[in-house]
Amino acid sequence: MKKLFALVLTIALLGSFALAEGVTIKTVSTFAGTDAAADTYQQLLDQWAAETGNTVEDASATSDEAWKAGVINDFAAGNEPDILFYFAKTADSARILDRVVPIAEINEAYPDLNLTENAAIAESDGKIYAIPVRAFWEGLFCNVDLFEKYNLELPTDWAKFETAVKTFKENGVVPMAVSFSDVPHYIVEFAILSSGTPEEHKARPAPGETVPESWVEGMKLLHELYEMGAFAADANATTEAITSQMFRDGQAAMQLDGSWFANGIPQERWDKVVVMPFPTHAEDADPTAFIGGVSMGFYLTRSAWEDPAKRDAAVDLLRYLTTGDNAVALGGFAFGGTIITSAVDMINNANDMLSPFQDEMDQEVRADKWFSKVPSIVDGTLTDIDGMWAEVVAANPFGK
Structure with missing residues (x-):
């Protein structure tokens, strides 16, 4: 059971890629309300925006059935975010898999990133779509x-x-x-x-x-x-x-x-x-x-991936949130x-x-x-x- 506290987080980005400035990235997560990492998450978004010259529009909220339904409805309406922190390997995640990008596909296109592929949250098709930062x-x-x-x-x-x-x-x-x-x-x-x-x-x-x-x-x-x-x-x-x-x-x-x-x-x-x-x-x-177990992770949506103006910035924000000290800050137990x-x-x-x-x-x-x-x-x-x-x-x- 000690493995629950040993969620391995890859320290990556040995290489880099050029980012366009002035891009707006939409994010949704559960880092809100009484979650101890809510302020940390917002600070990371602000820091990334300041460092890259891009803008983040965040719509995070406390997780409940209404929030889950809202996420699904946004996908159905074509209004999904670019980066999403959501459930993995569940019936909830099964409904969005055709609208998010497998981590292996991202790693193939950006080999220097080496984003974490955690087999514990592989979906029924064997692919891994989310990057976890927090065990529970x-x-x-x-x-x-x-x-x-x-x-x-x-x-x-x-x-x-x-x-x-x-x-x-x-x-x-x-x-x-x-x-x-x-x-x-x-x-x-x-x-x-x-x-x-x-x-x-x-x-x-x-x-x-x-x-x-x-x-x-x-x-x-x-x-x-x-x-x-x-x-x-x-x-x-x-x-x-x-x-x-x-x-x-x-x-x-x-x-x-x-x-x-x-x-x-x-x-x-x-x-x-x-x-x-x-x-x-x-x-x-x-x-x-x-x-x-591990129940949630960060996703990159297919809409952001297929948008040439957003793709590099969205991938970089995903990397920024899920690797190194930033991932530790979001995933650590703050008590x-x-x-x-x-x-x-x-x-x-x-x-x-x-x-x-x-x-x-x-x-x-x-x-x-x-x-x-x-x-x-x-x-x-x-x-x-x-x-x-x-x-x-x-x-x-x-x-x-």
């Missing part, structure tokens, strides 16, 4: 000072987790910060992982097949947590921005999220927060398993304290690191037939979980 992990974030205040043990098993939830609820503290209306991704994935084996989590059922029982039990677990009082009363109607701020402000005790979330935790709280695997609910689940030490422990002690299977699902199927149903599953108004999964699988979410 996901786990259960805990505000340790709240656990200490109420003399609670950290939730390393389900019994301790239940005790913590009930105690926090009794004392007016939100046990788990989550918004089911816009970002149910992390909790649904971990509920399934907590309800069965890693092998079941790795299943990718085709039409006509049934999902593993843990996928059903995981969704039922959401309602069990709701009945236990694990969520805020408005968890089905609030937003992720509000719930995440609740955790950062110490108003919520726990949150399932990823390493990007850690980047937004204030430095004064770095030693008051830890991350760990979500406790297992089923006996056959692995208490050490967690979600992680420390017990957050990083607990994350390293989680990674090094894991028997299995699993990729998020919802990332491999067709975006519309995932949103319309699964995520849109989650609030009703949580509050108990939807009880036919088998039927829901049957609809999801019938729509061929994994493209089999």
Whole structure:
């Protein structure tokens, strides 16, 4: 698991090429909002523009379903950016592959660049289209000072987790910060992982097949947590921005999220927060398993590649963002304290690191037939979980 922190970044550009001045390059990324690299990213864009005499029009925003849909719609309308930081090796990326350039093709045309070709994010056609700068992990974030205040043990098993939830609820503290209306991704994935084996989590059922029982039990677990009082009363109607701020402000005790979330935790709280695997609910689940991998990277779009006026500048900006110290600045974890030490422990002690299977699902199927149903599953108004999964699988979410 130590490989997660060993994402190799090539230090390149031994040669150079002439750049025209006065070119405008459009960029889109998720380096925005509370992302700790948001300011760094903007500074790099400004520096490149100053050094080359070109202009960058950036439209970065925090990643959510609306942002993803916006990117896809821009491609469909022929309004895609020149440089894009987006998901890789997922159902989301599959929809844009014919409009972006394989890294091997760029390296062939600009051999001095030697841009990184990371096989971990090769697409189904075997080609690599994105250059990653950031590995990720996901786990259960805990505000340790709240656990200490109420003399609670950290939730390393389900019994301790239940005790913590009930105690926090009794004392007016939100046990788990989550918004089911816009970002149910992390909790649904971990509920399934907590309800069965890693092998079941790795299943990718085709039409006509049934999902593993843990996928059903995981969704039922959401309602069990709701009945236990694990969520805020408005968890089905609030937003992720509000719930995440609740955790950062110490108003919520726990949150399932990823390493990007850690980047937004204030430095004064770095030693008051830890991350760990979500406790297992089923006996056959692995208490050490967690979600992680490489999920996003920088793309060069085909429209920029085929525009003689833009091509050199776009390639150079791609190089500028993805190599050397600049790539390190964008990819490094901008946090420390017990957050990083607990994350390293989680990674090094894991028997299995699993990729998020919802990332491999067709975006519309995932949103319309699964995520849109989650609030009703949580509050108990939807009880036919088998039927829901049957609809999801019938729509061929994994493209089999």
